[in-house]
Amino acid sequence: MSVSPVKPLTGAIESGVHRFAVRVYFEDTDFSGVVYHANYLRYMERARSDLLRVAGIDQREAHASGTGVYAIRDLSIDYLSPARLEDDLLIETRVTALGAATVSMVQAISRDGRLLTDATIRAAFLTPDGRPRRQPADWMAGFRRLMIQP
Template sequence: MVNPTPASGVFDGPVHRFPVRVYFEDTDLSGVVYHANYLRFMERARSDMLGCVGIDQRAAFDSGEGVYAVADLSIKYRRPARLDDALTVVSRVQAVGAATATIHQAVMRGDELLTEATVTAAFLTREGRPRRQPKPWVEAFTRIASA
């Protein structure tokens, strides 16, 4: 027996694409995706994007080096996603700072834009203080931002 692996995204130049299927648990009574679940979809896509470029968030946290946290978020809901829709979260790094990365994300149903957000993630110590991102991480972000 072959065990399936979780969904994984892919890079298309500087753009990371992550597949998402809308399940019953993602929807409200009317069958429309509950607004907070778009944030979950985007979080999964960002985590996958980091893994695809070699950033091991778990190892950084376990070693005490630091962890990313959302510092700023702006979101616009344009059209609803519905039960059983096949969606793609499209992510692109917009800016890289010493302790932050800004990522634009769009939730798409085919070519139709449903939701978009700009997320600034800050690299923090375990105590919650900002700190410089590891140099290889900044280089990875810079590489995909300019691809």
């Protein structure tokens, strides 16, 4: 019997918004069945990593070649309503600003169209030794394309 390879789902960019779906599993929740607060940050990190992948940015290669890596410089998060076990969540990410060595984004987590959590994030592009570095020009061009709303 031949088994087809199963690949992780990937998000999609539509009208400048990256959409990424996740499901809440038992391991994501606390003793009350509500998603543990730090896991919202994990969901957002997955969505940002997927946004980079969908935009053609190879983080692993950038790290291996010494080009650089992104690190969160600052983050503000607002928890509005809890997510629970078995919920299907949608993480939407929008690029809002771009600097020579930074990219700012807003992210929202919703369930069935209801906003549960939102955040503003600024990531800095760093050298392997942790110093700010200009983002590669093609990466910046990709982010600029995401900022353009039709």
